[in-house]
Amino acid sequence: MPTINLIQEQRTLIRQREGQIRALALVTVGLGAVAFLAAGYFMFEAARNQVMYLALEDKKRAMKPKLEQLATNQREAGLLKPRLTTLQEAVKTTGKWSNVLNHLSVNMPSGVWLTNVRCSSATSTKPTTITFIGHGTNLELIGEFMARLGLCTDVNQPVLRFTQERMVGRTALLEFEISAEMKGAPEKKKVADKEKA
Numbered sequence: 001m002p003t004i005n006l007i008q009e010q011r012t013l014i015r016q017r018e019g020q021i022r023a024l025a026l027v028t029v030g031l032g033a034v035a036f037l038a039a040g041y042f043m044f045e046a047a048r049n050q051v052m053y054l055a056l057e058d059k060k061r062a063m064k065p066k067l068e069q070l071a072t073n074q075r076e077a078g079l080l081k082p083r084l085t086t087l088q089e090a091v092k093t094t095g096k097w098s099n100v101l102n103h104l105s106v107n108m109p110s111g112v113w114l115t116n117v118r119c120s121s122a123t124s125t126k127p128t129t130i131t132f133i134g135h136g137t138n139l140e141l142i143g144e145f146m147a148r149l150g151l152c153t154d155v156n157q158p159v160l161r162f163t164q165e166r167m168v169g170r171t172a173l174l175e176f177e178i179s180a181e182m183k184g185a186p187e188k189k190k191v192a193d194k195e196k197a
Contacts, residue, residue, distance in 0.1 A: 096154040096182060100130070103155075107148040111137040119182075128182040130155070135173040139163065142176045155180045 116133040136142040158180040
């Protein structure tokens with residue numbers, strides 16, 4: 001009967017199993033190390049994010065009075081906006097009237113005198129109309145006054161309404177009436193009327 005050496009085969013099987021166990025142990029240790037490192041990284045990130053969150057919360061608490069003041073200021077600005085708009089329009093209109101009166105003071109021909117200046121308020125379809133009433137020594141000077149009035153940047157379309165001879169004291173003078181429109185008023189009125197509608 002031949003002898004079979006089973007010990008060698010058993011030892012080879014045991015070595016193979018031990019090698020597989022060692023490989024599995026190394027893989028398990030490697031996976032454990034990777035998992036440990038990943039857990040450490042995520043814990044570090046969570047801690048860093050928590051610190052950032054707390055810092056932002058502190059800033060938010062510190063900014064809360066300023067944000068409340070800002071909201072209060074915005075409400076007050078909203079309440080004052082109509083007044084500011086009205087004031088800006090008044091300043092603009094005052095500037096136009098000042099420009100017209102300055103133009104008249106510089107461009108009035110000698111021999112022409114204004115006795116009355118009237119205006120009618122603007123409507124949604126018509127601009128403000130200015131009526132100039134006065135006396136002149138002749139029609140040529142009244143025409144010159146009307147031409148100079150047409151050069152004013154805030155006056156549009158001066159029109160001679162009438163002339164009539166009048167005795168002023170012992171002097172015969174021509175009484176005249178010239179009307180003109182202020183520039184720019186009707187478009188704004190139309191826009192305001194549309195917004196109200």
